[in-house]
Amino acid sequence: MRLYLAVLSGGFRRHATYRLATAAGVFTNTVFGFVLAFTYTALWEERPRLGGYDLPEALAYVWLGQALLAACSLMGGGFEGELIERIRTGDIAVDLHRPADLQAWWLAADLGRAAFQLLGRGVVPMAVGACAFDVALPEHPLTWPAFLVSVALGVVVSFAVWFLVALSVFWLMDGAGVVQVAWLSGLFFSGMLLPLTVFPGGLGEVARMLPWASMLQVPADVFLEKRTGWGLLEAYAFQAGWALVLLGAGRLLQEVATRRVVVQGG
Numbered sequence: 001m002r003l004y005l006a007v008l009s010g011g012f013r014r015h016a017t018y019r020l021a022t023a024a025g026v027f028t029n030t031v032f033g034f035v036l037a038f039t040y041t042a043l044w045e046e047r048p049r050l051g052g053y054d055l056p057e058a059l060a061y062v063w064l065g066q067a068l069l070a071a072c073s074l075m076g077g078g079f080e081g082e083l084i085e086r087i088r089t090g091d092i093a094v095d096l097h098r099p100a101d102l103q104a105w106w107l108a109a110d111l112g113r114a115a116f117q118l119l120g121r122g123v124v125p126m127a128v129g130a131c132a133f134d135v136a137l138p139e140h141p142l143t144w145p146a147f148l149v150s151v152a153l154g155v156v157v158s159f160a161v162w163f164l165v166a167l168s169v170f171w172l173m174d175g176a177g178v179v180q181v182a183w184l185s186g187l188f189f190s191g192m193l194l195p196l197t198v199f200p201g202g203l204g205e206v207a208r209m210l211p212w213a214s215m216l217q218v219p220a221d222v223f224l225e226k227r228t229g230w231g232l233l234e235a236y237a238f239q240a241g242w243a244l245v246l247l248g249a250g251r252l253l254q255e256v257a258t259r260r261v262v263v264q265g266g
Contacts, residue, residue, distance in 0.1 A: 011112025
């Protein structure tokens with residue numbers, strides 16, 4: 001456990017060194033936040049209570065999306081690029097022989113990355129949005145820690161998805177296609193473009209059942225106090241369920257890949 005805590009801390013410190021990249025990310029997230037906020041304002045003025053949100057709630061959703069964009073790797077950009085490169089070059093063989101679990105190692109590193117991204121690229125855009133627009137904020141103080149728990153679960157689900165994407169390179173010549181599919185899926189099914197509650201009929205029902213909903217839609221609903229009491233527990237159960245399923249799938253794929261490396265090495 002101490003090893004993985006050290007890896008987590010190292011992941012945080014590693015990303016904290018990229019100050020210019022962080023500043024550029026804050027600026028980009030803030031600019032896109034303004035673009036989306038004005039777009040949402042025009043849309044919600046025409047369609048009040050669209051998706052069950054009033055305008056302040058819709059604006060809060062916009063800025064939550066910008067705050068969680070990097071932390072939850074909604075469009076990639078987390079650890080997957082480095083892991084894919086190590087698989088492609090064969091350096092992963094060294095990792096598999098280390099006295100540390102591959103999945104746990106990368107999860108710890110990604111949690112450190114996500115913690116920094118939430119603080120470094122999430123707080124400022126959210127604060128700017130709250131100052132510039134009439135943004136709905138939680139009424140109850142306990143909503144804030146409940147929201148952070150939901151975000152943490154969303155980060156784990158995101159890691160599990162990207163871990164599976166990265167491991168697919170063991171059987172593919174190039175992971176670019178899988179990465180692009182995962183990127184587009186995350187952009188659309190997380191609710192980054194529009195809340196999933198806006199999606200009509202069966203599409204909306206399916207989208208809200210997919211793992212990407214854990215990364216933005218569910219944390220946003222917790223923040224907006226749409227999920228309270230048993231609803232909050234159901235939200236956590238949904239996120240934890242997907243985390244366990246996807247981590248289990250990643251564990252199975254890791255074991256298959258390890259056997260393949262051992263066979264090829266032999």
